[in-house]
Amino acid sequence: QKEVEQDPGPLSVPEGAIVSLNCTYSNSAFQYFMWYRQYSRKGPELLMYTYSSGNKEDGRFTAQVDKSSKYISLFIRDSQPSDSATYLCAIHTGNQFYFGTGTSLTVIP
Amino acid sequence: DTEVTQTPKHLVMGMTNKKSLKCEQHMGHRAMYWYKQKAKKPPELMFVYSYEKLSINESVPSRFSPECPNSSLLNLHLHALQPEDSALYLCASSQEFYGDRRQAFFGQGTRLTVV
Numbered sequence: 001q002k003e004v005e006q007d008p009g010p011l012s013v014p015e016g017a018i019v020s021l022n023c024t025y026s027n028s029a030f031q032y033f034m035w036y037r038q039y040s041r042k043g044p045e046l047l048m049y050t051y052s053s054g055n056k057e058d059g060r061f062t063a064q065v066d067k068s069s070k071y072i073s074l075f076i077r078d079s080q081p082s083d084s085a086t087y088l089c090a091i092h093t094g095n096q097f098y099f100g101t102g103t104s105l106t107v108i109p
Numbered sequence: 110d111t112e113v114t115q116t117p118k119h120l121v122m123g124m125t126n127k128k129s130l131k132c133e134q135h136m137g138h139r140a141m142y143w144y145k146q147k148a149k150k151p152p153e154l155m156f157v158y159s160y161e162k163l164s165i166n167e168s169v170p171s172r173f174s175p176e177c178p179n180s181s182l183l184n185l186h187l188h189a190l191q192p193e194d195s196a197l198y199l200c201a202s203s204q205e206f207y208g209d210r211r212q213a214f215f216g217q218g219t220r221l222t223v224v
Contacts, residue, residue, distance in 0.1 A: 032211055042217055043115075043199050044152065049212035088151055092211050095165055097142075099151035 001026050006089055006100030015109050019076040023089035023100045026070065033065055034090040035074045037083075038102070044088060048074065079107045112136075115200050115216035123224055124190060130219045132183040132200030140164075140206035141183040142213060143175055144199040152199055158183060159206040190223045197221075 006023045013019055021035075031052050036044035048063035050056050050072075056063045062075040072089055084107050089100040113134045122128050132141065140159045144152035157165035158177040166175075172194075174186040183200055197218040204210035 032209075034212055036215070041197070041220070043113075043197075043215040046212055046214055051209055090213075092213075095157070095206070097154050097213075101151055102149075 003027065003030075003096075003098040004089060004091055004100045006103055008101050008103060010104040010106060012106045012108060013079055015079060015081060015107055017079050017107070019079050019083070019105060019107075021074040021076075021087050021089075021103050021105070023072045024070055025072065025091055025098075027093070028067065028070060030070075030091045030093045032092040033063070033072050034092070035061075035063055035072075036088040036090060038086045038088060040085075047087075081107045081109050083107050113200055113202055113214055113216035115198075115219050117219055118217065119220050119222075121222045121224060122187065122190065124192070126190075127186070127188045129187065130185040130198055130200075130221075132185075132202075132216060133181055134202045134214075135181055136202065136204075136214070137180075138202035138204050138214075139180060140203045140211070140213075141177065142201040142203075143173075143183065143185050144201065144215075146197045146199055146218070156185075157206060164206060187221075190221075192223050195222045 033050045035048040038044040053065045053067040060077045064073040086102040088102045091098045143155040146152045156175040176184040200216045201213040203213040
């Protein structure tokens with residue numbers, strides 16, 4: 001089993017929709033979770049960083065960690081065409097960094 | 110300011126060339142990273158420097174040689190690369206590698222083509 005699993009999509013939604021992006025992970029000891037947004041041919045941009053469990057909100061973005069299910073989520077409210085990108089979950093534990101494969105999102109005007 | 114600056118943005122090099130990629134951050138971060146990213150794949154970790162010491166080398170071929178001259182700069186020296194080394198090379202930094210302040214900020218990358 002991979003350390004982090006992410007559905008690659010692609011995911012296509014209409015403008016204004018709520019988007020839910022998800023990853024599962026293998027080790028219940030993981031504690032540091034990140035979500036990145038990456039536009040084509042650009043570097044990843046850090047969106048959210050969560051330590052341990054719970055929710056974190058920043059504008060239209062909410063990151064959620066469910067440690068009992070080993071599940072992390074990123075919700076995007078009122079999605080915009082400018083949100084069209086690849087979203088990568090990442091976990092940093094000990095001296096290891098694990099990225100999900102990324103989910104490609106398209107928001108249609 | 111959460112900026113990590115990478116130069117050059119694009120690089121084309123022959124298999125016998127020697128070139129260097131540069132990365133700079135002025136956020137006082139003590140951990141710096143090199144990643145390689147192929148198209149439609151997630152970034153793959155290559156090297157980690159923590160407090161200017163090489164902490165992680167993910168079994169990267171010796172034709173890639175990292176260097177951390179000081180806490181703000183990170184170089185990646187390239188020599189005798191192969192066409193399959195063509196990729197986006199990303200630099201990142203974080204306040205710490207261990208501890209709670211480990212969220213990493215990425216540069217825009219150097220797109221390397223080996224011909």
